[in-house]
Amino acid sequence: MPIEMAGDLLDVVVLVDPDRRAAEADTSALEQAALVLAPLLFHERRLAELEPQLRRDLVDRLVSGEGTENVFAQAAALGHDLHRQHKVAVLEWPGAPEGAALCDAVTRAAERLRRDVLVGSRGATTVVLVAGEDRHDPGDELYRAVSDELGTGAGAIGVGGHCDVLTELPHSYDEAVRALAVRRRSQDPYGSTGFDELGLCRMMGTGEGEREADRFVRVWLGRLLDYDAHHHTELAMTLSRYLESGCSYDATSEILLIHRSTVRYRLQRIGEITGHDLGVVETRLNLHIATHIRNVLDPPR
Known part of the structure; x- marks a missing residue:
């Protein structure tokens, strides 16, 4: 019948x-x-x-700061407890199924990890609220599990900071988006990056912060980068290794496998090209920050 x-x-x-x-x-x-x-x-x-649309709408409201008291009841109806601590993770998997298919893959991956999550999306980005009392970053294990589900590791995850209360979710979401943007521009664009790992790169990620970081690099390294590109030299790399070594000629020569006198000559040329005095502590600090940002966002090929 x-x-x-x-x-x-x-x-x-x-x-x-x-x-x-x-x-x-x-x-x-x-x-x-x-x-x-x-x-x-x-x-x-x-x-x-x-249910999938209800989950997406709820996640969108929570990370945009539009959540009200009734979100607790709505989440409970979907089987999720919002009274616990959370972290926000954002995922992008270019070439993989988008929308509901990607959300489903993330949900299955979380179930395998026994992670209690609330999965939604904003545009092409999948947003995951990961519940848990521990401070452990779930990004790496989630990346591996989602890669297994989709059959490809060509994706990236950004993870925001820990949220003790509901009102902190938008801040954690912003941190996750910044971490994802840095990961996508890094030398290895696939994998997971937590906001807590960014260090100086916290000021980068999206919007004006990223544009300001690019401008900072151009101000301090622009002439040197243009010189390298035109003359096929590696003076920016030499400067970076020199500053990372604590301004040691010997350590720089060992790292780059060149003679100590060559290091000295290159640094002299760097000063002439950029107009920066490497003997000034503040100048070296700004150059160190600029080279670090460049190495993270636009690494040498």
């Missing part, structure tokens, strides 16, 4: 009667069962169809 409602076949209820003993009353009971089950099954199907 088909169970139908609004023209949709919802299920089938069957009476197994191998000895043909069923009477008219049994057939009538079967019909009544189909009538009773139809609205229940229709309701369950509608809930199943609406």
Whole structure:
């Protein structure tokens, strides 16, 4: 007996009667069962169809700061407890299925990890609220699990800071977006990066912060980078290794496998090209920051 409602076949209820003993009353009971089950099954199907959208809407409200007291009840209805501590993670997997398919893959990955999550999306970015009392960064294990689900590791995850209360979720989301942007521009664009790992690069990531970082690099290294590009030299790399070594000629020569006198000559040329006096402590600090930012965002090929 088909169970139908609004023209949709919802299920089938069957009476197994191998000895043909069923009477008219049994057939009538079967019909009544189909009538009773139809609205229940229709309701369950509608809930199943609406649940992903409800999750996306709820996540969007929470990370945008539009959450109100009723979000706790809404989350509970979806099987998620918002009273716990959370971290926000954002994911991008170019070339992989977007939208609901990617959200489903993330949900399955989280289930395998026994992580309690609330998954939504904003544009092409999947947003995950990861519940947990521990301060452990879930990014690396989530990246591996999602890679397994999708069959490709060509994706990236950014993880924001820990949230003790609901009102901190927008801040954690912003941190996660910044961490993701830095990861995507780094030498290895695939993998996971937590905001807590960024150090100086915290000022970068999106919007004006990223533009200001690029401007800072151009102010301090622009002439040197242009010289390297035009003359096919590696003076910017020499400067970076010199500053990272604590301004040691010997250490720089060992790292670059060149003679100590060559290091000295290159540094002299760097000063002439840039107009910066490497003997000034503040100048060396700004150059060190600029080379560090460049190495993270636009690493030498």
